Amino acid sequence: MPLRNKKIILGISGGIAAYKAAELTRLLVKAGADVRVVMTAAAEAFITPMTLQALSGHEVRGALFDPAHEAAMGHIELARWADLIVIAPASANTLARLAQGLADDLLSTLCLANPNPVMAAPAMNQQMWTHPATQRNMSLLTQRGVQLIGPASGEQACGDTGPGRMEEPATILAAVTAHFGEQQLAGRKLLLTLGPTREPLDPVRFLSNRSSGKMGMALARAAVNAGADVTIVAGPTALPEPQGVKRINVETAAQMHHHVMQEAAGKDIFIATAAVSDYRAADISAQKIKKSAEQIELTLVKNPDILADVSASFPQLFCVGFAAETQDLEKHARDKLTNKRLDMIAANPVNDGLGFDRDDNSLEVFWPGGQQSLPVSSKQQLAAALIELLANHYNKDHKRHASD
Numbered sequence: 492m493p494l495r496n497k498k499i500i501l502g503i504s505g506g507i508a509a510y511k512a513a514e515l516t517r518l519l520v521k522a523g524a525d526v527r528v529v530m531t532a533a534a535e536a537f538i539t540p541m542t543l544q545a546l547s548g549h550e551v552r553g554a555l556f557d558p559a560h561e562a563a564m565g566h567i568e569l570a571r572w573a574d575l576i577v578i579a580p581a582s583a584n585t586l587a588r589l590a591q592g593l594a595d596d597l598l599s600t601l602c603l604a605n606p607n608p609v610m611a612a613p614a615m616n617q618q619m620w621t622h623p624a625t626q627r628n629m630s631l632l633t634q635r636g637v638q639l640i641g642p643a644s645g646e647q648a649c650g651d652t653g654p655g656r657m658e659e660p661a662t663i664l665a666a667v668t669a670h671f672g673e674q675q676l677a678g679r680k681l682l683l684t685l686g687p688t689r690e691p692l693d694p695v696r697f698l699s700n701r702s703s704g705k706m707g708m709a710l711a712r713a714a715v716n717a718g719a720d721v722t723i724v725a726g727p728t729a730l731p732e733p734q735g736v737k738r739i740n741v742e743t744a745a746q747m748h749h750h751v752m753q754e755a756a757g758k759d760i761f762i763a764t765a766a767v768s769d770y771r772a773a774d775i776s777a778q779k780i781k782k783s784a785e786q787i788e789l790t791l792v793k794n795p796d797i798l799a800d801v802s803a804s805f806p807q808l809f810c811v812g813f814a815a816e817t818q819d820l821e822k823h824a825r826d827k828l829t830n831k832r833l834d835m836i837a838a839n840p841v842n843d844g845l846g847f848d849r850d851d852n853s854l855e856v857f858w859p860g861g862q863q864s865l866p867v868s869s870k871q872q873l874a875a876a877l878i879e880l881l882a883n884h885y886n887k888d889h890k891r892h893a894s895d
């Protein structure tokens with residue numbers, strides 16, 4: 492129960508993503524938080540207070556001028572009660588009002604009257620998000636210490652594609668948990684590979700695999716939340732990186748190998764989540780291969796083993812591998828752990844529909860002399876659990892591994 496005894500005001504403003512606030516309420520309560528929901532008038536056009544009352548176990552508040560509530564827990568008392576105010580979704584309008592320091596409804600008044608931090612998960616149409624007025628408001632708010640969660644990029648309810656989607660409830664929960672948690676990797680430098688690689692056959696074709704990079708990006712976010720300074724070497728994926736992460740984009744295994752070997756010096760932890768092609772074409776055709784013969788032969792040559800090379804060349808690094816397996820999970824994972832001299836390996840079954848390009852997964856984590864199962868959950872929750880496990884082991888052993 493990472494949020495046990497934490498008092499949180501969940502502010503919901505008027506955006507289409509308000510329906511996701513129901514799931515967020517459930518997750519916060521499940522994590523042990525005492526949640527009081529405060530809705531703007533516009534939010535009530537999108538989701539009913541009744542739903543949030545049922546999920547939070549407390550009456551939902553909306554009006555500022557409410558004699559009954561003022562007699563019980565007045566607005567200043569409510570503001571003082573909260574350890575944290577989380578606004579999700581945060582509409583363009585609510586963010587603008589906060590930036591100006593307005594106090595013309597209950598939520599904005601609470602934000603002014605609460606001495607503790609405010610976190611906001613913006614959610615709006617991409618044009619509204621990129622508008623200079625919104626951007627100026629955001630920079631005012633972040634300068635003032637408001638912590639932003641997202642927004643994510645992608646397809647929007649209005650049909651547009653771009654930045655402005657509210658982060659998923661699991662991601663918001665992870666950020667809230669990290670806010671209260673001890674930053675177990677504070678000051679540590681972490682290098683992570685993610686996504687697939689592409690091995691060209693000719694100018695238009697390549698060999699690749701089903702990796703989406705979602706697990707790697709979730710781990711990068713969890714590592715940032717744990718206080719790490721994160722660099723990612725990413726194979727082709729359209730996923731945006733979390734704020735504050737240094738990103739190097741690559742296509743082939745050879746390029747990934749090159750950049751990882753360059754970046755590994757001075758790092759403390761290396762996590763290899765990328766699904767690197769084991770083989771590449773011996774010859775890349777300069778011209779598009781034409782359809783003529785009934786059968787053609789493709790000669791493949793072995794790619795460098797990034798994880799093995801990193802662990803051999805940088806013995807100070809705490810190395811974590813990933814193994815996607817369709818059978819004999821434990822045996823293959825333990826062999827890889829020993830052969831590549833890793834500190835930890837996370838194995839995931841990629842049959843039964845689990846694994847690639849999904850938002851949930853399960854992991855079986857092995858280290859020399861131990862193992863732990865992380866059951867099926869969202870990749871963001873799984874990533875937070877894996878980073879916590881990794882940090883526990885790393886910190887126990889940090890004298891051997893720490894670079895400082």
Ligand SMILES: Cc1cc2nc3c(=O)[nH]c(=O)nc-3n(C[C@H](O)[C@H](O)[C@H](O)COP(=O)(O)O)c2cc1C
Nearest residue numbers: 504505506507508531533534582583584585614615
């Ligand atoms: C169908 C519909 C969807 C909307 N979705 C959003 C949204 O996702 N984000 C946003 O900032 N505003 C959105 N708006 C506009 C806000 O609801 C409006 O600016 C409102 O004044 C916000 O009030 P509040 O910030 O007090 O909650 C939407 C409006 C409508 C009619």
